[in-house]
Amino acid sequence: MRGICKQLIGKIKRDAIAVSLTKGMRVRTDGPQLISQMVSKYLNIDCSVLMGANIAKDIGAEQARRRGVLSEAVIGFASLENALVLKKLFQTKYFRISLLPDVAGAEMCGTLKNIVALAAGFVDGLGLGPNSKATIMRQGLIEMRAFSKALYPTIRDETFFEPCGMADLIATCYGGRNRLVAEAFTKAAMAGAPKSFDALEAELLNGQKLQGVLTSNEVQEILKARDWEADYPLFTTVNRIVSGAVPPSAVTDFMTVGSEPQEGPAVDANGIPVAPAKKRTPPLLSST
Numbered sequence: 001m002r003g004i005c006k007q008l009i010g011k012i013k014r015d016a017i018a019v020s021l022t023k024g025m026r027v028r029t030d031g032p033q034l035i036s037q038m039v040s041k042y043l044n045i046d047c048s049v050l051m052g053a054n055i056a057k058d059i060g061a062e063q064a065r066r067r068g069v070l071s072e073a074v075i076g077f078a079s080l081e082n083a084l085v086l087k088k089l090f091q092t093k094y095f096r097i098s099l100l101p102d103v104a105g106a107e108m109c110g111t112l113k114n115i116v117a118l119a120a121g122f123v124d125g126l127g128l129g130p131n132s133k134a135t136i137m138r139q140g141l142i143e144m145r146a147f148s149k150a151l152y153p154t155i156r157d158e159t160f161f162e163p164c165g166m167a168d169l170i171a172t173c174y175g176g177r178n179r180l181v182a183e184a185f186t187k188a189a190m191a192g193a194p195k196s197f198d199a200l201e202a203e204l205l206n207g208q209k210l211q212g213v214l215t216s217n218e219v220q221e222i223l224k225a226r227d228w229e230a231d232y233p234l235f236t237t238v239n240r241i242v243s244g245a246v247p248p249s250a251v252t253d254f255m256t257v258g259s260e261p262q263e264g265p266a267v268d269a270n271g272i273p274v275a276p277a278k279k280r281t282p283p284l285l286s287s288t
């Protein structure tokens with residue numbers, strides 16, 4: 001994305017407006033950078049984001065539309081004027097748009113939920129059923145909110161109940177590609193014929209790319225650098241699974257009786273943790 005932005009420098013009208021539908025972040029030595037921030041920085045234009053419970057094939061497929069499939073999304077905006085233009089462009093009878101004055105919140109939701117979707121895929125691959133999946137998704141939402149607010153303290157709690165939050169989490173944990181590939185990864189490992197995420201991506205996604213593994217690695221770099229890993233047991237476990245350190249069966253290990261869902265580090269107005277992460281009781285992680 002950075003390469004594309006750089007190619008566009010000087011080729012964009014001054015009054016152009018941008019909207020990002022892309023999930024992910026760039027990790028730099030001085031902190032993370034959201035795609036919208038990258039676009040604004042390199043091209044010097046306003047950038048909104050569009051995020052929602054949106055599995056593309058259900059929006060695009062004529063048949064799905066005829067059956068009455070409804071999708072909703074938010075435009076996270078800094079400029080209301082631009083957001084209204086974008087809403088006119090995107091909204092249709094079957095694609096409902098609302099406006100949300102929280103660019104970073106909407107974008108963080110869209111990005112982080114892909115890590116939780118990997119966990120949902122592990123749970124599905126293990127055949128653990130709906131209780132485990134719901135538990136993992138709830139923990140995921142807690143960690144999404146804590147991590148987002150730790151990095152960007154102005155992010156609003158309500159954002160996590162918007163289409164970009166809980167709704168997108170549910171849609172992706174049930175119908176997304178990250179879930180699908182993580183389920184296949186788990187089944188292959190359990191059958192004693194492990195396959196890599198790269199191999200499964202090539203096998204199952206017909207040339208499309210998985211976002212969750214990249215995002216998990218990006219987020220983990222930040223958790224390590226800030227000594228926050230113990231505060232994000234689900235994110236950390238997912239990263240240990242995708243990196244091969246522990247098997248997919250570790251996905252629920254840290255949620256055994258006695259280990260309550262973690263709330264993430266308490267932060268001050270600048271997003272700096274007020275209590276050292278080490279003070280918390282670390283959740284149990286299986287290494288077998």
Ligand SMILES: NC(=O)C1=CN([C@@H]2O[C@H](COP(=O)(O)OP(=O)(O)OC[C@H]3O[C@@H](n4cnc5c(N)ncnc54)[C@H](O)[C@@H]3O)[C@@H](O)[C@H]2O)C=CC1
Pocket residue numbers: 001004021022023024054055056057207208209211
């Ligand atoms: N498919 C879905 O249901 C949804 C996807 N998204 C997000 O949209 C983004 C794209 O996903 P999809 O459209 O599904 O993927 P896709 O694989 O269908 O399309 C990606 C496109 O980007 C092009 N591309 C890749 N690298 C490039 C580069 N360096 N320069 C120029 N073009 C390049 C590819 O050739 C391809 O046409 C992701 O961030 C994804 O998370 C968001 C919501 C739903």
Ligand SMILES: O=C(CO)COP(=O)(O)O
Pocket residue numbers: 023052053054055056114117168171172175176177178179211
């Ligand atoms: O981002 C998505 C839905 O909002 C799509 O998720 P997947 O990449 O897992 O298919």
